[in-house]
Amino acid sequence: ERGGIEALPVVTDTMFNIEQGRATLVVLVLCCLSLSLAHEQNHTVAGIVWPEGETGGDVRVSGASGEPELAPGQDPTINELFRWSIENSDPEELKRQAQKPHTLEDLRERKKALDELLDAMRDIPDEHKLIKEAIDTLNSNEKLAEAEQALLNLKEMLSYAPVDFSNDLFGMGGVHAVVRHTFGEEDAVAAAAFWTLGIAAANNPTGQAHQIEAGVLARALEVVRSGSEEEVLAKALYSLSALLRGNLDGRLAFYSEGGVDAVLQFLHNHHASGRLVRKALQLVGALAVDEAEAGGGGAALLDPKLAAAVLAQLQHRDLDTQEKTLVAALSLIKVHPGMKPLFAAAGAGHILLEEAAKWAVDSSIDGADSSEWVLEVQNLYKAVQAALLQ
Numbered sequence: 001e002r003g004g005i006e007a008l009p010v011v012t013d014t015m016f017n018i019e020q021g022r023a024t025l026v027v028l029v030l031c032c033l034s035l036s037l038a039h040e041q042n043h044t045v046a047g048i049v050w051p052e053g054e055t056g057g058d059v060r061v062s063g064a065s066g067e068p069e070l071a072p073g074q075d076p077t078i079n080e081l082f083r084w085s086i087e088n089s090d091p092e093e094l095k096r097q098a099q100k101p102h103t104l105e106d107l108r109e110r111k112k113a114l115d116e117l118l119d120a121m122r123d124i125p126d127e128h129k130l131i132k133e134a135i136d137t138l139n140s141n142e143k144l145a146e147a148e149q150a151l152l153n154l155k156e157m158l159s160y161a162p163v164d165f166s167n168d169l170f171g172m173g174g175v176h177a178v179v180r181h182t183f184g185e186e187d188a189v190a191a192a193a194f195w196t197l198g199i200a201a202a203n204n205p206t207g208q209a210h211q212i213e214a215g216v217l218a219r220a221l222e223v224v225r226s227g228s229e230e231e232v233l234a235k236a237l238y239s240l241s242a243l244l245r246g247n248l249d250g251r252l253a254f255y256s257e258g259g260v261d262a263v264l265q266f267l268h269n270h271h272a273s274g275r276l277v278r279k280a281l282q283l284v285g286a287l288a289v290d291e292a293e294a295g296g297g298g299a300a301l302l303d304p305k306l307a308a309a310v311l312a313q314l315q316h317r318d319l320d321t322q323e324k325t326l327v328a329a330l331s332l333i334k335v336h337p338g339m340k341p342l343f344a345a346a347g348a349g350h351i352l353l354e355e356a357a358k359w360a361v362d363s364s365i366d367g368a369d370s371s372e373w374v375l376e377v378q379n380l381y382k383a384v385q386a387a388l389l390q
Contacts, residue, residue, distance in 0.1 A: 134153050
């Protein structure tokens, strides 16, 4: 939670199983083809001479246990399978099997096994088919539980290859199907929909443009203003951050649709949890950083109420919220020279000194037992104070 980034698997189980299954079948097919070719010609394979005109036998490997020796819980990757086969092979046994006469029935059995492998390989669904199936489920009148599972499946695939699969999702018309499930659904379904949209928009200008056109920005702001259930709010704020990050058109749309006021209203909500406050602060800080990097001046953020609302979050008694408050304040001060008077008018000098002195001696503050983290926050207090004095 301190990092403020949704925890996502780098490679998900669903995608890993598909890729692993496909790769394994490819290796098996290639091995069968290699053996069949070797039987027809005078070849030397791994040091084994295959006699011309004779058919070889099935490859057998011998080892202490007859099974690959893998660590507990370790998945047998293709490289490990190759290494195991080399280490446990017996060239003399392979040679004897190659010289052993075989009947036509043996060859038919081998061909049948190869055909079965190829059929199984064709039956493995590709990613595009899985995305299409998920979209079809979302567009149908299925049960909410099935819609939630379809959204989670989409999220996993997008996490595996965000840009490529996100563009596939847009091209198949999936964005509107996902957005539809942010309205009037069970909280778990709406949260899953916003989470999926956030992953699809992250670092993807094409995806961001499609989502703004599809009304994702307006819908997320509506949820932030409405004070929905915590998980839905958390994912809506995540979706907003992903949609606006590095996106000039998105920021302009955010400002024109009253995004700053929506965030202000949210920060003034005294019932919001620390987790949600931190996400809102990260959104403000990211907006300021993007404005500074783009050289836009950040005039849309010049609001005395925003400066006061950010400073007010120092009242939260945990280092994580204190840290994100100070980062947001520092980012705002740096983006525009007109920010300093706004923070000064909000009593920043007094508040910073008072809060820094308060938590420095308060061991009950969440996170105060981490000396390294305490030092980071102390340095942030000093950095904000110095920025105000420059």
